[in-house]
Amino acid sequence: MQNLQLFKELLSSPKKIVITTHHKPDADALGSSLGLAGYLKKKGHQVSVITPSDYPDFLAWMKGNEEVINFENGENKDKSAELVSGADMIFCLDFNNLSRINGLGKMVEEAKSIKVLIDHHQEPQHFADFEYWSADAAATCELVFDLIVDLGESYLIDGDLANALYAGIMTDTGQFKHPNTTKNVHLVTAQLIDLGADTAMVGKLIYDNNSLNRLKFTGFALSQRLKVLEKYRTAYIALSAKDLSEYQSRTGDTEGLVNMALSLKGIVFAALITEREDGVKLSLRSKGDFSVSAFAKENFNGGGHANASGASSDDNFEDTVKKFEALLPRYEAALNDNHQKEVLQQT
Numbered sequence: 235m236q237n238l239q240l241f242k243e244l245l246s247s248p249k250k251i252v253i254t255t256h257h258k259p260d261a262d263a264l265g266s267s268l269g270l271a272g273y274l275k276k277k278g279h280q281v282s283v284i285t286p287s288d289y290p291d292f293l294a295w296m297k298g299n300e301e302v303i304n305f306e307n308g309e310n311k312d313k314s315a316e317l318v319s320g321a322d323m324i325f326c327l328d329f330n331n332l333s334r335i336n337g338l339g340k341m342v343e344e345a346k347s348i349k350v351l352i353d354h355h356q357e358p359q360h361f362a363d364f365e366y367w368s369a370d371a372a373a374t375c376e377l378v379f380d381l382i383v384d385l386g387e388s389y390l391i392d393g394d395l396a397n398a399l400y401a402g403i404m405t406d407t408g409q410f411k412h413p414n415t416t417k418n419v420h421l422v423t424a425q426l427i428d429l430g431a432d433t434a435m436v437g438k439l440i441y442d443n444n445s446l447n448r449l450k451f452t453g454f455a456l457s458q459r460l461k462v463l464e465k466y467r468t469a470y471i472a473l474s475a476k477d478l479s480e481y482q483s484r485t486g487d488t489e490g491l492v493n494m495a496l497s498l499k500g501i502v503f504a505a506l507i508t509e510r511e512d513g514v515k516l517s518l519r520s521k522g523d524f525s526v527s528a529f530a531k532e533n534f535n536g537g538g539h540a541n542a543s544g545a546s547s548d549d550n551f552e553d554t555v556k557k558f559e560a561l562l563p564r565y566e567a568a569l570n571d572n573h574q575k576e577v578l579q580q581t
Contacts, residue, residue, distance in 0.1 A: 235366045235381070242385055244348065245274070249322040251281045252347075256329035257336050258485060259289040261440060262402030263328040266352065266374040268298040269398040270325060273382055276390045282317045284310075286335045290486020292443045296401070297394035305338055314338065321347045326362060328374040330355040352377050355538055356527060369539075372414040375402030379422050393430025400431040401440060408493060409437075413541065451481035455491055462498065466562040467569040469495040470505040472555045478508070492517045502572045503529075503565075505558060509551040516545040516554070522572045524565075533561055 235241060253271055255263040264285070271281045283298065287306045293299070305314045318324065318341045326332075330353050332339035342349070343361065351362035354371040371377050379399050382388055391399075403423060407415045427433060455471050462469045471491055481487075488508060496504035496519045503524055506517040516534055518526035519542055526543040530536030536545020547554040562569075 235364060235384070237364065238384060241350075241364050244323070245277060245279070245385070248278045248280065250317075250320060251279050251323045251325065252317050252321040253281060253283045253325045253327060254335055254338055254342065255285060255327045256334040257286045259285050259287075259293075259328075260402075260489070261293055261405040262373045262375055264289055264293050264296060264299075264302075265398040265400075265402035266327045266378045267325075268296045268302075269375060269395045269402075270327065270352070270378050271298055272392075272395045272398070273378075273387070273390055277387075282321075284314050284317065284338065286338050288485050290489060291484070292440050292486060293401075295439050296398045305336075311337075315341055318342060318345050318347075321345060323348045323350060325350045325352065327352050327378070328355075329353060330358040332359060332361060352381065356540075357537070370416070372412070372416060372419045373403045373406035375399040375406070376419060376422050379426065380418075388425070388429070391426075391429045393432065396426040396429040396431035397436050400426045400433060401436050404433075404436065405440065414539075445484075447482050448484075448487045451483055451487055452491065452494075454481060455488075456494060460495060462501070463559070463562065464500065466503070466566055467501055467573045468503045468505075468562055469498050469501045470507060470558065471495055472507040472551075473509065474551055475509040475511075488517075492519050495519075496521065500573065502576060503569055507551070507555055507558060514547040514549065514551050514554045516547065516558075518543045518545065520572075522576055524568060524572045529561075529565070533557070 251274055253267045255267045267283050271283050274281045284303045284305055288304055303310050303314055305311060324342055324345060324347050332343055349362040350364045352366045352374055354368055354374055354377060356369050358367055366377055366381050403419060407419060459471050459473055488506060492504050492506035502521045504519045508515050518530055520526045525540045527537050527540050530543045530545040534545035534547055536543055538544055549557060
């Protein structure tokens, strides 16, 4: 971060602070937000965490969850507007563009407060006064930890904060399987364990906390909606609004499905296409050097990381699925070349 000393001086006296993160927060988004909030509260700041929407129940164990304000809840919109407009500082975590926080975006943009961006996504929108940003970081939780260390205050991280930060790192690295699992990730994780992170407990709370409906829904998605296109080294799952309704799908129930598709032998590109109330969404994953971020930018309204990106479609559900399949021949050579590289690396 440029002007780290000035930033440190700003935090040396009590401030009214708002922390926000992206729509439909995942473990990295919520973990970084609540981890940072816990740290700032220990320094005497008045902190409010505002999310643009709800988030999965399996994240509700994080310390401070009960105080999170869901902007999507109608009664919270006026309260959120008041907090944002009255904040001395606004921290924007785990998103690179104000459009990612929906209705909160304009409020944050117009606020006179000091803005801080902490994020690891590519090509950030430079709207903040301070940026702690790196596309090389595996997770925003990793960056929050590094920032606290840079400020010389890692001693303020207790077990609850460490658990929240560990959760984001664990999930954004795919349980330490993705190529973004760097040396620094392991060093940070080791330090979080020393500071009280209970890795076994966090893993169980996130991965072993399924409802019966979610397990049945996962079985349905894999048995009835998974399509494998071996010619293009691609697999995708397409879920309609009717599919989601029949299994009473809740926020977070589709989490991990795209990674299951990518886990198939010989597959280097996977997609989850979902028909939501606010449009058709795509979650894209890849292996090797096939960039799903580039794919999302070129063909849909999206972007993110080279091997993990999100997007949305302007078309309806059926047309989006057709478009996705129709695009694959254009990438056939790249996908098959990437598969060959994967095979060579394994021999």
